[in-house]
Amino acid sequence: MLEVEHLAVNYRGVTAVEDVSFRSLPGQMVGVIGPNGAGKSTMVKAILGLVPISSGVVKFRDRSLKQQLNSVAYVPQRSQIDWDYPITVWNVVMMARTVHTGWFREPSKPSQEIVKEALARVGMLELRSRQIGELSGGQQQRVFLARALAQQAELLFFDEPFVGIDQKTEAIMFDVFAELKLQGKILLVVTHDLGTALTKCDQLLLLNKQIIATGSLKEVMTADNIQRAYGDSVLLLNR
Numbered sequence: 001m002l003e004v005e006h007l008a009v010n011y012r013g014v015t016a017v018e019d020v021s022f023r024s025l026p027g028q029m030v031g032v033i034g035p036n037g038a039g040k041s042t043m044v045k046a047i048l049g050l051v052p053i054s055s056g057v058v059k060f061r062d063r064s065l066k067q068q069l070n071s072v073a074y075v076p077q078r079s080q081i082d083w084d085y086p087i088t089v090w091n092v093v094m095m096a097r098t099v100h101t102g103w104f105r106e107p108s109k110p111s112q113e114i115v116k117e118a119l120a121r122v123g124m125l126e127l128r129s130r131q132i133g134e135l136s137g138g139q140q141q142r143v144f145l146a147r148a149l150a151q152q153a154e155l156l157f158f159d160e161p162f163v164g165i166d167q168k169t170e171a172i173m174f175d176v177f178a179e180l181k182l183q184g185k186i187l188l189v190v191t192h193d194l195g196t197a198l199t200k201c202d203q204l205l206l207l208n209k210q211i212i213a214t215g216s217l218k219e220v221m222t223a224d225n226i227q228r229a230y231g232d233s234v235l236l237l238n239r
């Protein structure tokens, strides 16, 4: 189980995330939604220890998650990745294995097999020698999905994975997510997309600095909760 208790983050005295608590069980997909600047990415980064937390505890299997980061895969927002960096598809995915083989050793045969399988799973094996900058948005997202798979993590975090992707990529992603859930992994997905993706989630967190609502799609997406999280801007969407 993943347990987040009273998590708070301040950036130079400004509160970005306040008193966030939730739990997630193996095999569950948690969707994190909320308006721009609601602290969704910050919450994920804080859980992963990538930004300092001002208070709170994050535990996985009853121990501090910090001590178990090799069980975690994280796919950041596409905009946070330097797509001009000269690296091939194959090597991006192989990076997931460096924790197992070390940076300067030749990757082991099993690691090579794992990378190959992950790339095949997302339909990117044939493009393995391409530079990542030469891919479409959907293909880039699939490469990072393959990297997460090759890490064989127990906890997987995706920040806005559905942005700028094609239908084929979306279908592959939903398929892989379903498979990971069956394997008992915990998935946490930040998304702007208030459509199909939400119906796949077992639990939703509606965030605006604090948790506005948590529970099933039906429990969370009430007019009142949406108004509280998004304010009047959502009324414009409904016109």
Ligand SMILES: Nc1ncnc2c1ncn2[C@@H]1O[C@H](COP(=O)(O)OP(=O)(O)OP(=O)(O)O)[C@@H](O)[C@H]1O
Binding pocket: 011, 012, 016, 034, 035, 036, 037, 038, 039, 040, 041, 042, 043
């Ligand atoms: N490194 C940083 N330093 C200072 N403030 C930051 C930093 N990163 C984010 N913030 C601020 O913290 C708040 C939450 O930002 P965050 O990116 O976590 O929100 P978000 O919900 O992920 O937004 P979006 O949907 O636009 O990606 C915002 O007010 C943002 O300006």
